[in-house]
Amino acid sequence: MRNTNRWLLAALLAALLVGATWYCVSVWQAAPSMPLYGNIILGAAAILVLVSGCGLIALIFYSRRKGYDEPARSNRTQRQ
Template sequence: MKVFLLTLTLGGILAAVLFGTLTGWDGSAMNIHAWIALGLGTFLSLALGGGLMALVFYSARKGYDDRIEIDTETHD
């Protein structure tokens, strides 16, 4: 499975580079505002993902994800 995913990833990168080379696509046509937006969007996405993963690890270590036992017996 790992070999398949690696092959698929490298094939996709190769296809993108080949497409860019053959069509003469210029990726530097973005102005400064687009680069700032791209950088901020990337940074904020990574920060949000890292923060959520930190919360997952925190809740797992503190025991918030443990199974709880619910008493379903009735006491008459």
């Protein structure tokens, strides 16, 4: 029963992927072409987003290795 549910879920998700891809391609083909400066701006924005995302992920790994993500601790004894 459990494997059947997984196959049904996988089939449903695959059908949704095919439908979304078909819709995106049909809209893309129906739209007028973009001028050259638009393609340049779009490419530059994509590169900037990719570089900033990679940089943020690198900072996450760096801070984790250096111990900056550890909870704050104190060596002092508590007052009574």
